[in-house]
Amino acid sequence: MNPLYNLLLGLSVVLLPINLLYCFIGVLIGTLIGVLPGIGPIGAMSLLLPATFHSSPVSAVILLAGIYYGAQYGGSTTSILLNIPGEGASVVTCLDGYQMARQGRAGPALGISAFGSFIGGTLSVVGLMLIAPPLASISLKFGPPEFFSLMCLGLTIVVYLASGSVVRAFMMAAFGIILGCIGQDFESGSFKFTFGTPELVDGIGLSPLIMGLFGVSEVLLNLEQNVTNRDIFQTKIKNLLPNLRDWKDSIKPILRGSILGFFLGIMPGGGAVISSFTSYALEKKFSKHPERFGRGAIEGVAGPETANNAATGGAFIPLLTLGIPPNVVMALLLGALVIHGVAPGPQLITKHPELFWGIIASMYVGNIMLLILNLPLIGIWVQVLKIPYRILFPLILLFCIVGAYSINNSLFDVKLMLIFGALGYFMKKFNYEAAPLILAYVLGPMFEYSLRQSLLLSHGSFLIFFTRPISRGAMILVLFMLISPVFPIIKRWRKRIPIEETT
Amino acid sequence: MAGIFWFAIAAYVCIGGYKFGFGSFREPGPGFIFIISGSFLAILSLIDFCQTLKKNASSNLVLGLHWRKATLVFICVFAYSYIFNFLGFVLSTFLLLMFLFKTTGATKWWHAILASFITTMVAYIVFSVWLQIQFPKGILGA
Numbered sequence: 001m002n003p004l005y006n007l008l009l010g011l012s013v014v015l016l017p018i019n020l021l022y023c024f025i026g027v028l029i030g031t032l033i034g035v036l037p038g039i040g041p042i043g044a045m046s047l048l049l050p051a052t053f054h055s056s057p058v059s060a061v062i063l064l065a066g067i068y069y070g071a072q073y074g075g076s077t078t079s080i081l082l083n084i085p086g087e088g089a090s091v092v093t094c095l096d097g098y099q100m101a102r103q104g105r106a107g108p109a110l111g112i113s114a115f116g117s118f119i120g121g122t123l124s125v126v127g128l129m130l131i132a133p134p135l136a137s138i139s140l141k142f143g144p145p146e147f148f149s150l151m152c153l154g155l156t157i158v159v160y161l162a163s164g165s166v167v168r169a170f171m172m173a174a175f176g177i178i179l180g181c182i183g184q185d186f187e188s189g190s191f192k193f194t195f196g197t198p199e200l201v202d203g204i205g206l207s208p209l210i211m212g213l214f215g216v217s218e219v220l221l222n223l224e225q226n227v228t229n230r231d232i233f234q235t236k237i238k239n240l241l242p243n244l245r246d247w248k249d250s251i252k253p254i255l256r257g258s259i260l261g262f263f264l265g266i267m268p269g270g271g272a273v274i275s276s277f278t279s280y281a282l283e284k285k286f287s288k289h290p291e292r293f294g295r296g297a298i299e300g301v302a303g304p305e306t307a308n309n310a311a312t313g314g315a316f317i318p319l320l321t322l323g324i325p326p327n328v329v330m331a332l333l334l335g336a337l338v339i340h341g342v343a344p345g346p347q348l349i350t351k352h353p354e355l356f357w358g359i360i361a362s363m364y365v366g367n368i369m370l371l372i373l374n375l376p377l378i379g380i381w382v383q384v385l386k387i388p389y390r391i392l393f394p395l396i397l398l399f400c401i402v403g404a405y406s407i408n409n410s411l412f413d414v415k416l417m418l419i420f421g422a423l424g425y426f427m428k429k430f431n432y433e434a435a436p437l438i439l440a441y442v443l444g445p446m447f448e449y450s451l452r453q454s455l456l457l458s459h460g461s462f463l464i465f466f467t468r469p470i471s472r473g474a475m476i477l478v479l480f481m482l483i484s485p486v487f488p489i490i491k492r493w494r495k496r497i498p499i500e501e502t503t
Numbered sequence: 504m505a506g507i508f509w510f511a512i513a514a515y516v517c518i519g520g521y522k523f524g525f526g527s528f529r530e531p532g533p534g535f536i537f538i539i540s541g542s543f544l545a546i547l548s549l550i551d552f553c554q555t556l557k558k559n560a561s562s563n564l565v566l567g568l569h570w571r572k573a574t575l576v577f578i579c580v581f582a583y584s585y586i587f588n589f590l591g592f593v594l595s596t597f598l599l600l601m602f603l604f605k606t607t608g609a610t611k612w613w614h615a616i617l618a619s620f621i622t623t624m625v626a627y628i629v630f631s632v633w634l635q636i637q638f639p640k641g642i643l644g645a
Contacts, residue, residue: 174544185533220573394603406636430505448536460528
């Protein structure tokens with residue numbers, strides 16, 4: 001089967017009216033979430049997760065993926081017009097986007113950001129389409145030691161790229177594994193930390209955990225900080241279509257951003273935030289006039305906005321081919337697939353081709369929808385920005401409660417969500433990051449299974465992780481990263497890495 | 504302080520893991536992963552505790568923040584989960600929203616009542632009628 005045939009298969013899935021509707025709802029909500037302060041794409045995806053239980057797995061993932069890349073688009077609007085990023089990946093867009101708006105060029109800034117996002121998103125989908133199938137066939141040869149080592153590597157990189165203390169990030173990863181392993185044991189059938197509660201037999205639910213850590217805790221923190229209405233920069237948004245000069249300045253940053261974002265997206269721990277910051281630094285370096293950066297250079301908007309969307313496509317590769325999510329958003333998608341009875345991994349492409357290619361095709365369609373949504377509807381998104389937080393927060397809480405309740409029609413999940421909400425609130429106060437916790441929680445059961453199976457295979461010898469080539473390579477990288485903070489150069493470099501999004 | 508909290512959690516997990524059965528390295532038992540992860544968490548929490556002491560980073564988390572509002576909202580939502588079955592979705596949600604809209608202090612009572620009523624009705628139509636989520640009817644349905 002060639003890529004074109006596969007793409008047609010995917011298009012036949014996504015062009016079904018129901019899937020088109022899910023895709024549209026996903027990108028619409030995503031853009032809205034990107035625009036609105038106080039709730040990020042992870043919170044929004046977890047809120048919508050229960051609503052997808054009655055749909056098919058492919059519709060569910062189309063909706064959730066739409067929220068993710070839609071939020072990348074929406075976030076740029078607040079960066080350019082307000083100098084406040086809607087979400088982490090748009091932080092760097094503020095630097096030049098807002099300056100462009102102040103110079104009366106908000107239109108081209110928003111326009112190039114939408115076009116750049118579209119081109120980056122589309123090119124990354126092409127990359128995903130070409131790289132994923134061969135990688136999946138290689139990973140079919142992987143056994144428990146390889147999976148364990150790759151998970152260790154993924155977790156270590158996420159911890160390593162955490163914004164705060166590495167020790168605390170590792171603590172959260174360990175706690176995440178503990179939470180992920182609660183429930184019935186896969187081998188003996190015994191119950192682990194279920195406290196006689198039937199709701200815990202299948203483990204702690206993904207939705208209450210994420211909604212608590214990201215939704216409820218965020219609301220509580222925002223209440224403290226007294227989020228008030230922001231003043232929108234008063235400018236008339238005109239000429240959304242960039243002129244020839246703008247295109248000439250932007251085309252190379254867009255192409256570089258697409259490639260950079262795609263490859264950084266594949267890397268564990270890499271994601272939209274790191275891609276956008278790296279692209280900005282790269283463009284400044286490539287520019288003949290670096291002094292223009294920070295004063296309204298269109299390249300400073302085009303590159304990062306392209307890179308953060310391109311990273312979205314790249315991040316799907318480890319999830320769909322290895323079943324290992326490279327970041328929290330992908331961890332949530334993994335959870336969604338598992339809830340729907342689909343195990344992401346090497347066999348996904350052969351067992352569920354309609355799902356795999358349907359998701360890919362939905363990203364093409366979703367990118368077109370976003371382009372249509374963003375350019376003519378910018379006026380509406382600006383109005384949305386004016387909704388006061390005192391109206392938003394009760395609605396966010398209500399969504400969280402109903403979302404948690406609807407999973408099992410049980411108040412236990414609501415209480416669990418509130419407990420995690422309180423935990424997340426204190427974690428944020430004491431600078432403990434939730435991202436390693438979530439990733440480790442999702443990987444937890446697979447982590448335990450592959451570790452125990454590997455030890456059974458090796459009769460208790462940990463050397464099994466160093467005797468197989470792929471596993472050995474991954475473990476050497478893990479060890480290198482573990483000892484690297486000892487070296488001052490690497491320590492300084494790590495401090496310069498931008499904060500990966502957690503909300 | 505946070506380090507001690509995590510150490511206590513880690514100790515509890517290790518004890519629990521020991522009860523479930525560590526097994527052996529040749530044949531790991533159900534508690535194996537808990538003892539490994541718990542021990543790891545315990546060691547790191549001690550390091551974290553020592554680092555915090557060394558930095559003397561006892562940041563003041565209370566002053567300058569409206570933490571009372573957050574606590575009040577949290578207690579209110581927790582209470583909601585207890586009255587939910589008794590009062591039913593419509594009535595308990597209406598009361599919760601009215602309280603939340605009013606909590607910010609910037610809304611008049613009749614604004615809060617009207618906003619809560621409209622939101623509850625919309626939520627009921629969307630979640631119960633359209634998405635078919637089974638909510639308790641409570642005293643209104645009795």
